[in-house]
Amino acid sequence: MESFVWEWGSLLLRWLHVVAAMAWIGSSFFFIHLDASLKRTPDIPAGEGAAAWQVHGGGFYEMRKYFVAPEHLSPDLTWHKWQAYTTWLSGFVLLAWIYYAQSRLYLVDPAVMDLSAPVAAALGVGALALGWLVYDRICRSKLGESETGLAAVGLLAVTLAAFGFSQVFSGRGALIHTGALMATWMAGNVFFIIIPNQRKVVAALLKGERPDPSLGKQAKQRSAQNNYLTLPVVLMMIANHYPMLFESKATIPLIVALVTASGAVIRFFYNRRHADHARSPWWAWAAASVGLASAFVLAVAGSAGGRAVLGLPPQAEGPPTTALASATPPDHVVELVAGRCAMCHAAEPIWDGIGVAPKGVRLDTAEAIGRQAEAIRRQVVLTHNMPPNNVTEMTDEERGVIAAWLTDTAR
Structure with missing residues (x-):
């Protein structure tokens, strides 16, 4: 909940x-x-105000701006x-x-x-x-x-x-x-x-x-x-x-x-x-x-x-992250995610039309999967929102495998 x-x-x-x-x-x-x-208007002394006309919704509006308080100033100002x-x-x-x-x-x-x-x-x-x-x-x-x-x-x-x-x-x-x-x-x-x-x-x-x-x-x-x-x-x-x-x-x-x-x-x-x-x-x-x-x-x-499209050399890999060991998934979960999710959620996505991992979320390493454990639980187990339209045909049994890993992680 x-x-x-x-x-x-x-x-x-x-x-x-x-x-x-x-x-x-x-x-x-x-x-x-x-x-x-705003434009000058004859009925407002020079230097004391101006007005503008507008039309909207079938009606005409005259907007007036006073640089000094008018003779009758309403106390109910917005x-x-x-x-x-x-x-x-x-x-x-x-x-x-x-x-x-x-x-x-x-x-x-x-x-x-x-x-x-x-x-x-x-x-x-x-x-x-x-x-x-x-x-x-x-x-x-x-x-x-x-x-x-x-x-x-x-x-x-x-x-x-x-x-x-x-x-x-x-x-x-x-x-x-x-x-x-x-x-x-x-x-x-x-x-x-x-x-x-x-x-x-x-x-x-x-x-x-x-x-x-x-x-x-x-x-x-x-x-x-x-x-x-x-x-x-x-x-x-x-x-x-x-x-x-x-x-x-x-x-x-x-x-x-x-x-x-x-x-x-x-x-x-x-x-x-x-x-x-x-x-x-x-x-x-x-x-x-x-x-x-x-x-x-x-x-x-x-x-x-x-960078690959532009013909530029790849960037140097950053230092390894320090994800909590308890969230690191077992090999069979890594394999499952690689087959159902990592074609988009990778450093270099291979799915047609995707140039950068959606939302910047990478799932191409065990450590990366571990860091996204809570997001995976929400998107894959609780709502079945991912993969979108289940384009990679993730089965209920596979979702159950991920749910079991997440349950073990939470203990």
């Missing part, structure tokens, strides 16, 4: 996280677009904050549920660094907290006064973070933590900067006072950064489904840098286009295409099968 609880909990948390992220990203993109499309908070909170719980509570399966790779579960979790949480403090300090420094300089340092920080995570965690753990770090910056911007500053501005306007212009400037800067980080973060969140991105720890930092830069350039295109279609920076698509194509080449070159 425990395995089913873990799976069901993962499903519900992921569902909540995705829905919350959709709401957050949707509202963010909407207001960025709205701000960019604050767009809980989308961000719910996204981060659900994401962190999901991170803990999958990667910290099941660290041996998803986060810790003994070939990289053999960490205990508590140490791995502490490193992950500590890195997120420290990452926010460093990022916030940089934004508040003199460097934060230059948008270009801040963007360059931010890209460097993301790349260095990816490198650091790849030195201590599994490939998928490194990518998910890099994405979580960027998401922490974004949620922190909303919680610590944007919403508090907005509250101060609203309070001043309601009193008839002139708000401190630095509050709005700071909030707008952080909001813009969130906008540029959105696309890279989304890709990091789904990257664990694409092992070609994290098979080689040597390529992870460069792939992260290229994806982050490409995603930001794509957002730059839309931000400029929403403001003035005639001045759309079409070159941005060429730049993003080059960046993503480069990331693709690096990802292919980082996989064993990809």
